Amino acid sequence: MKFTTLVSATALAVASTAFVGAAQARDQVQVAGSSTVLPYASIVAEVFGENTDFPTPVVESGGSSAGLKRFCEGVGENTIDVANASRKIREKEIKACAENGVTDIMEVRIGYDGIVFASQKDGPAFTAFTPVQWHNALAPKVLVDGAIVDNPYTKWSEVDASLPDVEIAAFIPGTKHGTREVFEEKVLLVGCEESGAMKAMMDGGMSEDDAEDACLAVRTDGKSVDIDGDYTETLARIDSNPNGVGVFGLAFYENNTDKLKVATMSDIAPSTETISTGEYPVSRPLFFYVKKAHIGVIPGLKEYAQFFTADEIAGPQGPLAQYGLVSDPELAATQASIEAEETMK
Amino acid sequence: MTDATLSPDGAKAPEKTSAQPRSLYATDELTKKRNASEKRFQAYGIAAIGAGLFFLVVLAYSIISEGIPAFTRTVLTVEFTVTQEQFDDAESQLFKTRAYEVVFTEAMSTQFQQKNIQVPFDVAAIERIVGKPGSTIREFYRANPDQLGQPVAFELAASSRVDGYMNGRLTRDNITDSRFLQKSDLDLVDVLVESGIIQTVFNWPFITGADSGVDNPGGAGIGASVVGSFFMMLVVLFLSLPIGVAASIYLEEFAPQNKFTDLIEVNISNLAAVPSIVFGILGLAVFIQFMHLPQSAPIVGGLVLTLMTLPTIIISTRASLKAVPPSIRDAALGVGASKMQAVFHHVLPLAMPGILTGTIIGLAQALGETAPLLLIGMVGFVARGYPDGFVSGFMDPNSAMPAQIYTWAARSDFAFYEKAWGGIIVLLIFLLSMNILAIILRRRFERRW
Numbered sequence: 007m008k009f010t011t012l013v014s015a016t017a018l019a020v021a022s023t024a025f026v027g028a029a030q031a032r033d034q035v036q037v038a039g040s041s042t043v044l045p046y047a048s049i050v051a052e053v054f055g056e057n058t059d060f061p062t063p064v065v066e067s068g069g070s071s072a073g074l075k076r077f078c079e080g081v082g083e084n085t086i087d088v089a090n091a092s093r094k095i096r097e098k099e100i101k102a103c104a105e106n107g108v109t110d111i112m113e114v115r116i117g118y119d120g121i122v123f124a125s126q127k128d129g130p131a132f133t134a135f136t137p138v139q140w141h142n143a144l145a146p147k148v149l150v151d152g153a154i155v156d157n158p159y160t161k162w163s164e165v166d167a168s169l170p171d172v173e174i175a176a177f178i179p180g181t182k183h184g185t186r187e188v189f190e191e192k193v194l195l196v197g198c199e200e201s202g203a204m205k206a207m208m209d210g211g212m213s214e215d216d217a218e219d220a221c222l223a224v225r226t227d228g229k230s231v232d233i234d235g236d237y238t239e240t241l242a243r244i245d246s247n248p249n250g251v252g253v254f255g256l257a258f259y260e261n262n263t264d265k266l267k268v269a270t271m272s273d274i275a276p277s278t279e280t281i282s283t284g285e286y287p288v289s290r291p292l293f294f295y296v297k298k299a300h301i302g303v304i305p306g307l308k309e310y311a312q313f314f315t316a317d318e319i320a321g322p323q324g325p326l327a328q329y330g331l332v333s334d335p336e337l338a339a340t341q342a343s344i345e346a347e348e349t350m351k
Numbered sequence: 352m353t354d355a356t357l358s359p360d361g362a363k364a365p366e367k368t369s370a371q372p373r374s375l376y377a378t379d380e381l382t383k384k385r386n387a388s389e390k391r392f393q394a395y396g397i398a399a400i401g402a403g404l405f406f407l408v409v410l411a412y413s414i415i416s417e418g419i420p421a422f423t424r425t426v427l428t429v430e431f432t433v434t435q436e437q438f439d440d441a442e443s444q445l446f447k448t449r450a451y452e453v454v455f456t457e458a459m460s461t462q463f464q465q466k467n468i469q470v471p472f473d474v475a476a477i478e479r480i481v482g483k484p485g486s487t488i489r490e491f492y493r494a495n496p497d498q499l500g501q502p503v504a505f506e507l508a509a510s511s512r513v514d515g516y517m518n519g520r521l522t523r524d525n526i527t528d529s530r531f532l533q534k535s536d537l538d539l540v541d542v543l544v545e546s547g548i549i550q551t552v553f554n555w556p557f558i559t560g561a562d563s564g565v566d567n568p569g570g571a572g573i574g575a576s577v578v579g580s581f582f583m584m585l586v587v588l589f590l591s592l593p594i595g596v597a598a599s600i601y602l603e604e605f606a607p608q609n610k611f612t613d614l615i616e617v618n619i620s621n622l623a624a625v626p627s628i629v630f631g632i633l634g635l636a637v638f639i640q641f642m643h644l645p646q647s648a649p650i651v652g653g654l655v656l657t658l659m660t661l662p663t664i665i666i667s668t669r670a671s672l673k674a675v676p677p678s679i680r681d682a683a684l685g686v687g688a689s690k691m692q693a694v695f696h697h698v699l700p701l702a703m704p705g706i707l708t709g710t711i712i713g714l715a716q717a718l719g720e721t722a723p724l725l726l727i728g729m730v731g732f733v734a735r736g737y738p739d740g741f742v743s744g745f746m747d748p749n750s751a752m753p754a755q756i757y758t759w760a761a762r763s764d765f766a767f768y769e770k771a772w773g774g775i776i777v778l779l780i781f782l783l784s785m786n787i788l789a790i791i792l793r794r795r796f797e798r799r800w
Binding site: 021032034036038041044045048049050051052053055056058061062063065066067081083084086235237238239245258260262263264281285313316318319324325328329 | 444447449525526530563646724731732733762
């Protein structure tokens with residue numbers, strides 16, 4: 007019967023493709039991680055493919071934590087070579103890596119990214135924020151008249167008379183994003199300390215760690231919405247809600263100035279200049295991590311890292327800066343460390 | 352029934368003394384109520400269809416109006432010369448494509464000056480107007496080194512913002528000066544449009560090209576991911592059709608009815624309802640981590656989608672086998688055919704239209720699936736371009752149409768948003784043609800008895 011022949015032929019074909027697949031070596035660099043680094047990595051990947059004889063690397067998104075988790079799954083062709091991260095790798099992750107045999111990790115800092123607070127271009131006049139205002143608007147418990155109470159504020163104008171008289175609707179990055187961590191540390195925690203809420207909590211008998219955790223919490227009554235997707239999702243929310251204020255990367259904002267207007271933070275307007283001088287308070291370094299064990303096994307891996315950090319690419323005149331990355335003044339040190347294949351201690 | 356449909360002389364009101372008239376012609380309260388409720392039901396049905404049609408029109412309109420700009424592109428038709436020295440110099444640098452861009456903008460700058468363009472402009476303005484021409488120029492001269500030193504005509508993509516200005520997405524009013532585009536650049540654009548250098552043409556690179564970096568929307572195309580989807584569908588077709596049909600024939604025609612086969616049947620139905628992302632997790636664990644198949648490869652995508660499509664095919668195949676009248680089997684067995692002969696010579700051919708329809712619908716479903724591909728690395732920046740051959744089509748990293756659309760929709764430059772809608776149009780064209788094929792096949796092979 008022809009049918010049975012077809013079945014067995016297909017089975018054979020499947021078995022043989024599976025076998026071929028196992029035997030075939032991967033020839034492209036495989037990258038995953040932060041959606042903040044993704045645009046830069048995709049620019050570099052395209053240019054790397056165009057300017058060298060190596061195939062174009064594959065860059066996946068998913069968030070810093072998800073990327074580092076996959077990075078730490080082990081060594082071998084079926085694991086990724088590079089993890090993009092918008093924050094430093096954590097001790098816990100280094101440990102998880104080591105348990106799976108990923109011991110030699112090279113850390114590469116590619117530059118800095120600013121986090122900006124933007125709202126609809128024609129919406130209410132959100133033009134200047136301070137960390138204290140954000141803390142008071144978003145924390146579940148705030149300091150009112152010397153006592154820690156459940157957050158009573160529903161409008162920005164109640165938080166601070168200088169802000170517009172509209173409902174609080176904040177769209178902040180979800181917890182799997184590295185951006186969230188920076189937002190918590192540089193805005194919420196700072197605001198918590200400056201408003202005196204942290205001191206009040208510690209006076210009330212909380213340990214410093216507990217008070218810090220309480221400072222990082224955000225209210226859960228719907229005034230603050232976690233966005234787990236990309237900035238485009240935040241933009242869509244802001245588009246449909248004129249009162250919304252969103253947290254964006256500087257590069258994303260600069261690409262969408264026809265729809266968004268940005269607010270200053272502590273009276274400093276975000277720009278590549280104010281971020282590179284450190285004046286603008288909410289910025290963070292961007293990284294990628296390279297599995298040293300894959301150098302020499304996956305063709306083009308070291309070349310990719312070198313290409314990424316070359317002056318022509320990541321320098322102030324390169325395409326990354328053109329897109330919105332604040333270039334790292336210590337790029338030369340990074341280049342030297344890749345050249346020497348220095349790993350983290 | 353209403354009075355009009357009955358002849359009036361057909362009946363007489365029965366002579367009864369009860370209070371209620373019993374005539375069929377006189378509509379009593381109850382009949383009125385029943386008729387009214389039927390009318391209402393019909394109105395609900397029409398309203399439901401109307402609502403469906405309304406949403407379909409809105410959807411089709413928004414897709415087409417948002418997606419059409421993706422099919423045109425703005426190009427600069429220019430002629431310029433690259434000398435052997437410039438070529439050697441560019442090739443010796445690390446960032447070669449950029450070196451060509453510098454040569455190009457300088458050449459343009461001198462050309463525009465010679466053409467006596469009355470608008471003030473500088474080299475930076477030209478860079479903002481032109482997209483990323485470096486790789487096009489480099490590819491050309493690497494393939495045709497004999498053209499060095501002679502003037503060559505190029506058709507180069509304009510930057511995404513100039514493209515937006517040409518198709519009406521951006522106007523002079525909503526442009527804010529940025530390093531991507533300044534208001535004053537538009538004066539130069541207008542002059543270039545007048546002199547015929549800037550034109551709007553059909554966007555072939557969108558149909559044939561591969562994905563591009565986030566700063567180069569003009570170079571992005573869906574072609575490579577169409578090829579990726581094609582190889583995935585090949586895997587799905589050649590695995591799920593034989594496996595699905597064999598499983599259903601056995602279950603329907605040969606398997607004994609017992610607890611075990613009941614369990615299998617229930618599980619197949621359950622499997623059809625499993626969310627597709629679950630198959631993605633399974634694919635990552637089994638095909639990539641255990642079987643060591645390559646990441647981001649259409650073969651893995653195909654295998655995962657096969658798992659997802661199998662229940663659909665099995666269920667539809669079993670339904671169409673069941674629909675073949677038992678008299679056909681009995682007749683075949685009666686003239687001495689074995690059970691297998693009866694199935695393969697008589698039942699299966701008659702069930703074929705149903706099986707094919709089920710398979711094509713299953714394939715169409717798999718074609719539009721993104722979630723399982725997220726976990727096996729086919730969603731992201733996969734811009735390797737076209738595969739080198741048949742094996743490489745299965746094994747080399749590639750994206751798929753829905754994954755490509757998803758990736759574009761998440762990018763910050765609005766031009767990619769247009770591309771996403773354009774990609775949806777291409778995907779819908781494929782889905783529609785598959786469904787039409789299913790209808791044609793069914794019409795062609797359909798038998799009535």
